[in-house]
Amino acid sequence: MYPPPHQLPLYAVFILIPLLGGVLSFVASDNSPSSLAWRRSLRKSSLTPSAPVTACIWVLLYLCMGHASYLIYTLSHPPSVLSPCLIAYITQLLLNHFFIIVLFGLQRIDLALLMIVPLWFATALTTLLFYDISVHAGRLLTPLLLWVTFNVYLNLVLYTNNPIYTEMHLHTKPHRQQQQQQQQQQQQAQHPPRKLKPS
Numbered sequence: 462m463y464p465p466p467h468q469l470p471l472y473a474v475f476i477l478i479p480l481l482g483g484v485l486s487f488v489a490s491d492n493s494p495s496s497l498a499w500r501r502s503l504r505k506s507s508l509t510p511s512a513p514v515t516a517c518i519w520v521l522l523y524l525c526m527g528h529a530s531y532l533i534y535t536l537s538h539p540p541s542v543l544s545p546c547l548i549a550y551i552t553q554l555l556l557n558h559f560f561i562i563v564l565f566g567l568q569r570i571d572l573a574l575l576m577i578v579p580l581w582f583a584t585a586l587t588t589l590l591f592y593d594i595s596v597h598a599g600r601l602l603t604p605l606l607l608w609v610t611f612n613v614y615l616n617l618v619l620y621t622n623n624p625i626y627t628e629m630h631l632h633t634k635p636h637r638q639q640q641q642q643q644q645q646q647q648q649q650a651q652h653p654p655r656k657l658k659p660s
Contacts, residue, residue: 476527
């Protein structure tokens with residue numbers, strides 16, 4: 462089911478909501494060189510896809526989510542963004558975006574693992590509610606549910622393989638700065654600056 466011409470602006474809004482949320486959550490995450498180095502240092506599952514592949518998957522999922530939410534809105538009687546289906550949809554969407562910020566921005570593997578549990582249940586509930594109204598809309602959300610399920614496994618592996626990062630004090634910025642200063646001092650001690658001989 463595709464929108465008639467007069468509903469194209471409304472359709473664009475539903476498509477852009479998850480896409481813009483994904484962009485904002487990416488921007489809100491810490492993408493500094495030190496953060497990227499932290500991500501590379503993590504011991505991940507061998508099944509973890511690369512960053513470009515993950516980004517492409519999320520774009521496709523956001524497009525499916527936007528189209529499915531538009532279908533649910535138009536099939537509701539009367540159309541309302543406050544219907545139970547769309548409230549569940551918005552809830553899982555917010556959890557989805559905050560999960561990205563917690564994992565990559567705050568670098569909290571432990572909190573991300575806790576967050577992905579309600580995220581999975583919210584996604585499963587939304588998918589079931591969508592199926593009740595539109596089989597097509599439910600099918601559009603099924604890949605998202607499978608992807609979140611896969612991410613539960615990936616985050617569990619992250620948590621078990623990187624115990625040092627699950628300690629809260631290691632995730633605070635003052636501690637990271639102190640750790641960086643200690644590393645710099647160790648490097649300076651190993652390679653002291655040469656003194657210039659007087660001429």
